Amino acid sequence: MKIASPRRRTGEIRAALTGANGGFGRTFLAQLRSTPDIRATALIDPDIDGTVAMLADLGITEFETADTPSGAHAAAASDKTALLSSLEAIDWDSIDVLVEATGNVPAGAAYSEAALDHGTHVVMISKEVDTAVGVALAARAAETGLSYLPGDGDQPANLLRLLDWVSAVGLDIVAVGKSSEYDLVFDPESSTVTQNGECVPVADFAALLALGDDVPATLERRAQSLSALKRRAAADACEMTVVSQRVGMPADVPEMHYPVARPSELADIYSTREDGGIRSHDGIVDVFSALRLPDEASFAGGVFAIVRAEDPATWDTLRGKGHVVSRSGTLAAIYWPYHLMGVETPLSIYAAVDGTPSRNPRPTTMMAARAQRRMAAGTDLIVAGHHHEIAGVDPVMITPAEGTAAYYVLSGTTLRRDIAEGEIIAVDDVDGIDGRVLGLNQAVQDV
Structure with a gap:
């Protein structure tokens, strides 16, 4: 049975979704069937046919294709969802909240900037857009009394919610982070580890199950x-850059540590080096690769906080109840082993409309691009693949430096000079940066 939500009802909330024909879009639209106070008035995606097929699979029939704002307005006025292929066709008078999920920095920046210009709240699913221009977009939203929030259901917003809770309780946080997307599943019978369908032999790995x-x-x-x-x-x-910019915690090392860890080990692993762990100082963000056996529950791309166990008796009691406490008894791990994509995003839409206070990003950390090898002038830098990566460069989290290019600002650019192995790519090293993205990115110097 479904239990009625205790949240304050604000009337119907009209939401638009960009990048509608994607995995996130499907989970979000499926969930809206259970949140009748949120209505999708517009779905924007160049692939109209694909969006129609997805809606048919969901059993959604009340939609109408439109290519002008007046057509989109007419569809919304007749309680139908407008299917749009471009920014120019949006009727902003029919939208209260824009959910940005293109994953494309130039497109996402344009949609978000237009939304704020038209008095529309923004829930940012596209972390690529957020790391490149989120600081400027959040500042613009704050100036006009609008909300600009990362979307619940993805790890950044989930981790920020966990940190809000931990901070409200009054616990002292020394490290925060998430697991990487796919677990490492060790099968002792076959001596193999499988990750997202890829299986590798690991002789004698059983001896490494204990720290x-x-x-x-x-x-x-x-x-x-x-x-x-x-x-x-x-x-x-x-x-992690999205989180770092909102809580002021840097990465311990530019590449992050990525320890292969069982969830029960997190408090020990994220002890300081002096205490036998890997952390060099307090207040870091990091990612670990979750290791488990086939019959153990997944960490499911969840999030964690490492806190000081300030009263030994309290935490010894909690250890007895199954909580993760370090062997020294000085640290504990608090974690949420899930992120549910669009299933959770209605929470962000409610928060945006209700004006729930949020952490605004600051230019304290940037995600930059470091060459893995020598790269020749004329090389195209193209974001591609499931993980939205640029071939030939490593993403690194560093202190912002004037002239350094944010990783996703480089999308669709071409190197104008040779880049040495290990060199961080600068704005002046490339041609073809989107003008809007560059302007918003450089505006953070004044935030």
Whole structure:
């Protein structure tokens, strides 16, 4: 049975979704069937046919294709969802909240800027857009009394919600983060580890299931055993940059640590180096690769906070109840082992309309691009693939420096000079940066 929500009803909320024909879009639209106070008045995606097919699969029939604002307005006025292929066709008078999910920085920046210009709240699903121009968009929203929020259901917003709770309780936070997208599943019978369908042999890996006395050494051996698997992704750095800009915590190392860890080990692993862990100082963001056995529950791309266990008796009691406390008894891990994509996003829409206070991003951290090898002038930098990565460069989280290009600002550009291995790419090193994106990105200098 469904239990009625206790939240204050504000009347019907009219939402528009960009990048509608995608995995997130489907989960979001499916969930709206259970949140009747939120209505999708517009779905925007160049692939109209694909969007129609998705709606048919969901059993949604009340929609109408439109190519002008007047057509979109007429569809919304007749309680239908307008299917649009471009920004120019949007009727902003029919929209209270824009949910931006294109994952495309130039397009997402244009949609978001237009929404704010028309008095429309923005829920930002596209973390790529947020890391490139989110600081400027949030500042513009604040100036006009509008909401600009990361979307619940993805790790950044979920981690920020967890941190709000931990902070409200009064716990002292030393590290925060998330697991990478896919678990590492170790099968002792076959001596293999599987990650997202890719299976690698791992002889003697059973001996590495326990951390042992030398935690860094065990983590290094685990990493070496799994070196054939791709565990680092631009998406992870992107999500942690979104969080870092809102809480002021940097990455401990530019690439983040990515320890191969069982959830029960997090408090020990994120101890300081002096105490046998990997952390160099308090207040960091990081990502770990979740290791489990086939019959153990998944971390499901969840989020965590490492806090000080300030009263030993309290935390010894909690350890007995199954909570993750370090062997020293000085740290504990609090975590939410899930992120539910569009299923949770209605929470952000409610928060946007209600004006719920949120953490605004600041230009304290940037996600930059570091060359993996020498790159020749004329090389095209193209964001591609499931993880939205640029071939030949590593995403790194660094302190912003004048002239350095944010990773996703480089989307669709071409190198104008040779780049040495290990070099961070600058704005002046490329041609073809989108003018709107560059303007918004450079505006953060004044925020």
